[in-house]
Amino acid sequence: MRNHFPDEDFDLWILFNEVKFLLFSPRDMEESSLIKKERDEKNHKLVKVYITETGERIFEELSHSQVVSDVFKVLDSSDREQLRSLLEKIRKQIISSILTKRERSKQSDVSTPSLTA
DSSP, X not given: OOOSSSOHHHHHHXXXXXXXHHHOOHHHHHHTTSEEXXXXXXXXXXXXXXXXXXXXXXXXXXXXXXXXXHHHTTSOHHHHHHHHHHXXXXXXXXXXXXXXXXXXXXXXXXXXXXXXX
């Protein structure tokens, strides 16, 4: 493992994000008219992402192309199963963490009645 950072978890997180960025860069996808982003009218912190017709066409072409196979050909079936299992664990943990954070946020948003004499 390459350790660029003193924390192995952080180093792994950086590697994961580098790979993710290579596969999926929203800015590049938007600039290529593959997706369209819009701010939610009610919640301006929320950004909705839509796939465009061009994006749908490209996705369809890629799903039938050799590109995906070429990316994963370095992994044998055991490696692929292990990767799938690990990514599913990470996904579940991310979802759990997000839900926990939202619950804590909701709890802190509830105002506590003041005790005044």
